[in-house]
Amino acid sequence: MLESVQQTQTADVTPTTLAAVSAFAEPTHLRWAHLQPAGRALLVATVGLYVSAILLGPLAALGVELAHVGLGATLQALAKPNAIAALKMSLVLTAISVVVNTVVGTLGALAIVRQRFWGRALVNALADLPLAVSPVMIGLAFILLVGRDGWLAPVLDRIGLKVMFSFTGLVIATLFVALPYTLREVVYVLEELGTSEEEAAATLGASPWQVFWRVTLPNIRFGLGYGVLMALARSLGEFGAVLVLGGSISGQTQTATTFIHDALEERETAGAYGMAVVLALTSVVLLLGLEWAKRQKKVGRP
Amino acid sequence: MTSTAHALAPNRAERLVRSAVVLYIALLVAVPLLALLSFGLSGGTHALVEALRSPVARSALWLTVWTSSVVAVLNTLLGTATAWVLVRYKLPGRAVLSALIDLPLAIPTLVAGLMLAVLYGPLTWLGHGLEARGMPIIFAPPGIVLALMFVTLPFVIRAVEPVLLEIDPAEEEAARILGAGPLRTFQTVFLPAIGPAALSAGIRSLGRALGEFGAIVIVAGNIPFRTLTAPVYIFGEIESGTPRAAAAVSVLLLLLALALHGLAGFIERRIGARHA
Numbered sequence: 001m002l003e004s005v006q007q008t009q010t011a012d013v014t015p016t017t018l019a020a021v022s023a024f025a026e027p028t029h030l031r032w033a034h035l036q037p038a039g040r041a042l043l044v045a046t047v048g049l050y051v052s053a054i055l056l057g058p059l060a061a062l063g064v065e066l067a068h069v070g071l072g073a074t075l076q077a078l079a080k081p082n083a084i085a086a087l088k089m090s091l092v093l094t095a096i097s098v099v100v101n102t103v104v105g106t107l108g109a110l111a112i113v114r115q116r117f118w119g120r121a122l123v124n125a126l127a128d129l130p131l132a133v134s135p136v137m138i139g140l141a142f143i144l145l146v147g148r149d150g151w152l153a154p155v156l157d158r159i160g161l162k163v164m165f166s167f168t169g170l171v172i173a174t175l176f177v178a179l180p181y182t183l184r185e186v187v188y189v190l191e192e193l194g195t196s197e198e199e200a201a202a203t204l205g206a207s208p209w210q211v212f213w214r215v216t217l218p219n220i221r222f223g224l225g226y227g228v229l230m231a232l233a234r235s236l237g238e239f240g241a242v243l244v245l246g247g248s249i250s251g252q253t254q255t256a257t258t259f260i261h262d263a264l265e266e267r268e269t270a271g272a273y274g275m276a277v278v279l280a281l282t283s284v285v286l287l288l289g290l291e292w293a294k295r296q297k298k299v300g301r302p
Numbered sequence: 303m304t305s306t307a308h309a310l311a312p313n314r315a316e317r318l319v320r321s322a323v324v325l326y327i328a329l330l331v332a333v334p335l336l337a338l339l340s341f342g343l344s345g346g347t348h349a350l351v352e353a354l355r356s357p358v359a360r361s362a363l364w365l366t367v368w369t370s371s372v373v374a375v376l377n378t379l380l381g382t383a384t385a386w387v388l389v390r391y392k393l394p395g396r397a398v399l400s401a402l403i404d405l406p407l408a409i410p411t412l413v414a415g416l417m418l419a420v421l422y423g424p425l426t427w428l429g430h431g432l433e434a435r436g437m438p439i440i441f442a443p444p445g446i447v448l449a450l451m452f453v454t455l456p457f458v459i460r461a462v463e464p465v466l467l468e469i470d471p472a473e474e475e476a477a478r479i480l481g482a483g484p485l486r487t488f489q490t491v492f493l494p495a496i497g498p499a500a501l502s503a504g505i506r507s508l509g510r511a512l513g514e515f516g517a518i519v520i521v522a523g524n525i526p527f528r529t530l531t532a533p534v535y536i537f538g539e540i541e542s543g544t545p546r547a548a549a550a551v552s553v554l555l556l557l558l559a560l561a562l563h564g565l566a567g568f569i570e571r572r573i574g575a576r577h578a
Contacts, residue, residue, distance in 0.1 A: 039484065044387055050383075110319075115320055119324070132513075132560060133335070140536060144549070151333075237411065238410075
């Protein structure tokens with residue numbers, strides 16, 4: 001029915017066709033009209049309930065529970081050396097991940113988008129995989145690689161590098177899970193951008209170095225910024241992979257997230273809630289940054 | 303001409319950078335996953351099947367598959383509805399809500415699990431009341447479903463939103479004028495546009511749910527045969543020093559995740575979308 005009338009619309013609309021259209025349009029329209037406000041209210045209520053049950057309710061519950069436990073007790077629990085060490089460990093890991101992923105994301109995206117080489121599509125697909133793989137499996141995969149009987153165990157023994165249950169293991173786990181975020185964002189921006197501006201700069205005599213700093217980097221900065229914030233959030237929040245590879249040894253390889261896990265097991269709720277609130281507040285701040293970067297990306301887009 | 307060629311043809315430094323990046327990604331991603339696959343398959347398919355047939359592993363896999371499937375369906379339907387409300391209804395507080403939708407991407411999943419455990423646990427009247435009425439959420443499958451719904455919340459919403467915004471209002475107007483009711487308008491104007499986007503995002507939420515660990519560890523209680531999911535089972539087997547059993551379940555989940563990842567990517571390429 002719709003198809004045939006759509007054709008009429010593209011043809012000349014004469015008063016007769018309009019009359020014909022409205023003649024059979026009127027009743028259906030009226031039949032639905034009184035249902036619409038009700039359907040709308042139902043839809044809004046469903047969505048409201050959904051978002052409250054999944055997101056807003058739990059968020060509020062954590063706040064209420066924190067007030068219940070008491071701010072003093074929480075701060076006291078967070079001031080303990082193992083809590084501070086865990087938080088410090090997470091910050092160091094996140095900082096390393098941000099620096100590495102900024103560099104790898106920018107250079108990797110430039111290579112993947114601007115160069116043609118054998119295996120390019122494969123590399124692009126591989127960089128996306130950490131999004132699809134469970135963190136626990138990542139942990140297991142690295143155990144099989146660098147653990148006691150792992151593929152690389154002889155090499156690691158010879159050079160005396162300990163990966164399992166060590167800082168190195170934590171770094172590797174964090175780098176793995178955060179890899180896709182900056183790379184994908186910059187790849188996307190570079191693909192949208194094209195090469196005309198860079199070509200113009202080169203034609204005008206700019207060196208590749210100048211082209212990168214004066215043309216490419218300013219163009220990708222918001223996409224890169226968004227990706228870096230996502231990588232930051234992901235690195236700070238990683239749990240499964242750092243638990244498996246790091247072992248969560250208190251004061252040594254415990255991170256903020258594994259600290260919460262262990263504190264809950266030991267029923268030290270003040271510490272667990274305190275650290276959870278610290279991480280939740282950090283992610284709210286990150287969220288504001290992400291929203292800002294997202295808006296800038298849209299503004300900057302031609 | 304020559305300078306254009308100069309800008310595009312990789313010089314030695316660029317080739318060096320490319321090799322370094324390719325090596326980094328290969329070492330970080332390809333080699334470990336190959337190690338996992340080869341270890342999992344090294345005992346032959348017979349050993350793999352045997353390991354998967356252990357009662358605990360089987361029940362863990364089934365629990366993960368059914369809860370994840372329920373979440374994928376709910377997420378696709380409710381996510382589409384949420385995107386619809388956010389884009390089309392000018393409700394107060396819309397901007398704040400829209401920003402909060404992304405929170406699950408930024409918050410550690412372990413913290414998400416903790417928040418759910420607090421709200422639906424025995425600490426609050428809500429959790430207490432539900433449990434008293436024989437509907438426990440925490441340490442029960444509904445808790446797993448809620449946790450998975452939290453971590454996949456933005457997927458479908460963020461995929462459908464841009465598509466809804468791009469639909470020409472004239473199309474909807476035309477359908478209405480031509481006499482189509484709301485349902486028919488949705489079917490003919492909106493569904494063809496948002497369907498593929500919602501589908502691929504739904505597939506991604508399925509893949510994500512299959513592998514989730516942090517949010518589940520806290521809400522599920524990890525009771526074998528009742529609330530032990532496949533990723534938590536893998537973790538338990540690693541801890542107890544039986545990597546064979548862990549690898550068998552991992553290989554199965556990994557292949558499933560890769561298939562879903564590929565399928566979602568295929569749909570996204572066809573409609574020119576990108577995923578969250």
